[in-house]
Amino acid sequence: MAKKESYFKQQNIEFSVDRIFIKGLGGMAHGLFASLLIGTIIKTVGTYIPGVFGEFLVESAGYATQVQGAAMALAIGYSMFCPPYIMYALAAVGLAANSLAAGGGPLAVYVISLLAIFCGKLVSKRTPVDIIVTPAVTILCGIFFAKILAPPIGSIATALGTLIMWATNQQPFVMGVLISVLMGIILTLPISSAAICAALGLVGLAGGAAVAGCCAHMVGFALASYKENKANGLAAIGIGTSMLLVPNLFKKPRLWLPPVIASAITGPIATCVFKMQMNGAPVSAGMGTCGFVGPIGVITGWFSPSEAAAAQGITAIAPGAADWAGLILICIVLPAVISYAVSEFMRKKGWIKEGDYKLL
Numbered sequence: 001m002a003k004k005e006s007y008f009k010q011q012n013i014e015f016s017v018d019r020i021f022i023k024g025l026g027g028m029a030h031g032l033f034a035s036l037l038i039g040t041i042i043k044t045v046g047t048y049i050p051g052v053f054g055e056f057l058v059e060s061a062g063y064a065t066q067v068q069g070a071a072m073a074l075a076i077g078y079s080m081f082c083p084p085y086i087m088y089a090l091a092a093v094g095l096a097a098n099s100l101a102a103g104g105g106p107l108a109v110y111v112i113s114l115l116a117i118f119c120g121k122l123v124s125k126r127t128p129v130d131i132i133v134t135p136a137v138t139i140l141c142g143i144f145f146a147k148i149l150a151p152p153i154g155s156i157a158t159a160l161g162t163l164i165m166w167a168t169n170q171q172p173f174v175m176g177v178l179i180s181v182l183m184g185i186i187l188t189l190p191i192s193s194a195a196i197c198a199a200l201g202l203v204g205l206a207g208g209a210a211v212a213g214c215c216a217h218m219v220g221f222a223l224a225s226y227k228e229n230k231a232n233g234l235a236a237i238g239i240g241t242s243m244l245l246v247p248n249l250f251k252k253p254r255l256w257l258p259p260v261i262a263s264a265i266t267g268p269i270a271t272c273v274f275k276m277q278m279n280g281a282p283v284s285a286g287m288g289t290c291g292f293v294g295p296i297g298v299i300t301g302w303f304s305p306s307e308a309a310a311a312q313g314i315t316a317i318a319p320g321a322a323d324w325a326g327l328i329l330i331c332i333v334l335p336a337v338i339s340y341a342v343s344e345f346m347r348k349k350g351w352i353k354e355g356d357y358k359l360l
Contacts (some may be wrong), residue, residue, distance in 0.1 A: 011121045012081055019080060020114065025192035027079030028110045031072035031094075032198050032283045037293065039064030040281045044300040069098025069109055076113045086120035089135035093142030100150035104157030106283070107199035108150040115149075116142030161200035161282075165312065168206040172271035179206055180213030180267025181260055183286060187214045188221070188242040188249070188259075193286035200282070201308040203301070205271045207278030207285040211298060212270040213263040214288030215331040218242045220259030220339030225357030233359055238289055247360045255356055257346065258339040266334050274326030277301065279309035295331045 008014070039061040046057025073094025077087035093116045094109050101108030120138035127133045168175040187193035193214060196202075202210055222238030225245065229237070237244055242259070249255050270276040276298065278285045284297025301309060302319045346352040 013121050023079040024076055025195040027076040028072050029192040029194035031075030035068040035071035036065050037281045037283050040300055044304050069094040072109045073113045083124045085134040086138050089138035092139050096143045096146040097150045100146050101154030104154030107157040108153040112145045115145045157199050165204045165206045173268045176209045176268035176271035177264050179209035180263040183210040184213035184217035184263040188217050194283045197286035198283035202282050202285045203279050203309040204277050208270045208276035209267045210285040211278045211294040212266040212330050215294055216263035216266050216335040217259040218288040219335040220262045221245055223336045223340040224258040224343035228358040258342040261342050262335045262338040266330050270330045276326050279305040279314050281306045282308050
């Protein structure tokens with residue numbers, strides 16, 4: 001056992017929550033963002049620009065979305081500190097896993113990339129012909145696992161995502177609250193909410209509730225902490241990530257109440273009142289106002305539904321004034337007003353002290 005642990009340490013093989021879930025899922029989300037998500041945004045913009053430049057944007061978006069599997073696998077490898085030959089070989093593994101898993105591609109890429117990385121690290125730099133052995137082992141093991149595991153993983157992820165969307169349609173109020181609150185909390189924790197939404201293919205009303213919850217936590221924390229962090233914090237938390245406040249929240253969990261309350265209110269408003277659907281790339285459902293990706297995902301879904309949304313029979317719509325008003329209220333206005341009001345009430349009661357939200 002001691003020899004095995006020593007060998008794993010030498011090969012930088014680590015079985016920890018931080019390495020596997022936080023870094024691994026985070027890397028997957030970054031890879032998906034840099035391929036499918038940004039490609040979807042570019043395509044949507046290009047569709048409404050006439051002439052050669054618009055055609056160039058649409059063509060560029062096509063290339064970006066085609067490499068989503070490879071991009072996710074490479075990003076996972078980078079986030080897990082893979083040696084170069086393993087990371088380069090992961091491109092083929094990611095391509096295979098994403099292709100064989102269909103709608104559940106992101107989850108399959110994540111699981112299979114982890115297995116391929118483990119196999120690659122076992123032999124990395126252990127032979128005189130590392131340039132041949134390491135990438136060969138990584139690719140062959142990865143594609144072997146992809147052939148066996150990717151189809152069932154894809155089926156499970158698609159079924160689970162479909163079940164969540166079905167439940168949301170049946171009970172939009174209850175599911176609106178649950179999805180909004182849970183996804184907002186996950187977004188703030190060092191776990192990738194974007195990766196979870198992508199893995200489940202979360203679109204439709206369920207995706208809309210996820211957008212509401214994630215926006216509520218980012219905008220909510222930005223406003224609740226404004227007294228401590230001013231404009232810099234407003235931008236860093238509201239457009240960057242609410243994860244910056246994790247140390248504060250671990251010290252005093254009650255600081256979570258303002259955005260949690262906001263998300264519990266905006267979620268069912270999104271599903272029951274405005275019937276807001278997120279039919280763009282599923283990954284954007286878990287991004288919130290980070291670079292305004294969440295609201296942009298809703299907008300792109302109106303005009304150009306993603307493959308996941310199209311598989312649910314969702315088609316493009318012409319948004320009306322109520323759709324735009326609902327988007328602005330749910331993603332920006334209501335989270336800001338509710339969170340600020342709750343935080344001020346808590347400050348007056350002494351439940352929040354001056355400096356509690358100060359970025360560390």
